[in-house]
Amino acid sequence: MKYLYLLFSGLKRKKLRTGLTILSIMVAFLLFGYLSAIRQAFDAGVDVAGADRLIVRHKVSLIQLLPQSYEARIERIEGVDNATHSTWFGGIYQEPRNFFAQMPIVPEELFDMYPEFVISDEHKAAWLETRSGALVGRGLVDRFGWKLGDRIPINATIWGKKDGGRTWEFDLVAIYDGAEKGTDTSQFFFRYDFFDETRAGGTGQVGWYTVRVSDPDKAAEVAAAIDAEFANSAFETKAEPEGAFIQGFANQIGNIGFIIMTIMSAVFFTILLVAGNTMAYTVRERTNELAVLKAIGFTDSGVLGLVLGESLALTFVGGASGLGLAWLLVSMGDPTNGSFPVFYLPTANILIGFVLIVVMAFIVGIIPAVQAQKLQIADALRR
């Protein structure tokens, strides 16, 4: 601690240069933090996907439906614990930018299949009693300021009603919370029986099945058995792990992880050059001072540590403030006004950020530090 003022005093020499370097490091870590939250938003479903769950969809495309009767056949396959179905509703609440996922499902099966959805018994009972009832995630409720008892109109883009209308009205009777931070609480569920009776077409058909396997280690075998069961039928299937399915869904937009990684690599490479340049100049300008430190008794390794410490101070001030700013911005809400299922800066990414700070400090500081370590006092004092 007694050397701390010495570390920071080195950085105070050229305040403008140090300030600009810290600013550039801060921007890099701000980007890192913010883009990590965006990546997390896209990967959220993948991260919390159950290792014991498979998704079974039409072999050709997700938008092609499967018969509801498949559920019983899937459940008879060895290794399958249970199965439930979902269908993409794709409606619009008020205006298209208010996007969120809406799906008709079988209530009892949903509770069993997704233990990460936390619902009170009171809300469960209310939903089971209300045919037009909707179960809505806490995040979505907060996004639109809904409350229990609200009637929510949704305009259908796919599913017209038998009466020719396209506006479906649902009663908000139940709210679920996430058991984990990454649980998607932006979804809107309603009852399949109500949906199937009311829709104009596609009766008896569903979008996809979620299947729980008894032994996650045998998930691949079970998936193959399901596909084999329906091979050469009019509705052939493709079964895959839930994580892969959600990842594929996200990849329709693009390989978000790769895009973010590419941006971050470019940013960090540039910042390494900027900060490296600053450190190199800082040390070169102080050759004489470093020689004096050695002359009065600082060891070679002490001077090495001092320069590395200075490098760490530089990157830490910039990096920590960048991460802090990212955390603040992320806390203020997602940039899509609630379309992301989750939007937060994961603790793991904050830790990775701090590891990056240390790695950056080392890369940026090691060459000037070694140069300072090798400085010959008598030579340096003559300069």
Added chain:
Amino acid sequence: MTANNTHGNLVKVHGVDKVFKRGSEVIHVLGGLNLDIPGGEFLALMGPSGSGKSTLLNLIGGLDRPSEGTVEVGGERIDKLSDRKLAGWRARHVGLVFQFYNLMPVLSAQKNVELPLLLTKLSKAERKKRAAIALDIVGLSHRSGHYPRQLSGGEQQRTGIARAIVTDPTLLLCDEPTGDLDRKAGDEILDLLQALNREQGKTIIMVTHDIHAAARATRTLYLNKGQLSIDPVE
């Protein structure tokens, strides 16, 4: 030529050669040099530029190593010490005063003087106290919070001297301490060095070009072409 005083020698330099290599060129700066300095002496080293005065000072201060020969200070062969031990030895036994002061521009006079004490186990309060005493000795108590740019050349050099004496070193090595000062400020610095030598018994070795400065020393030696002499270089 040997410049000797055999009683209570603090510094013993025997048969020292110093050779520098610049590319293929080999430069012999010191050749078979012998020098004994008794404790409590104020020795002035004079000689033309490039004669090896600063090189000799660096060897005695453990800032450099001889190519041949031995350097003994206080009974310790410092030419044999490892880099780490030599650094520790310098911190304990050597105070350095430079021509251009070499103060840290971003640190106050107080913090500059405290620098060598960072290497000790002294508490923060004790470090501060000792720095204040050192600044008091050089007459700069009232300027302790000032930065080098806010001090005159003479004041900066006095701060440098305070930094050199704050650890109460065995040896005070001064390389042209008045070389960057006007006569008046130079005289003040020489008064101070003389007082440190006479009143506190500090052993001082001072490299200088200034015959007026050398006159303040108790002994003057002349270095020319790597050899010491008691006579001025002709």
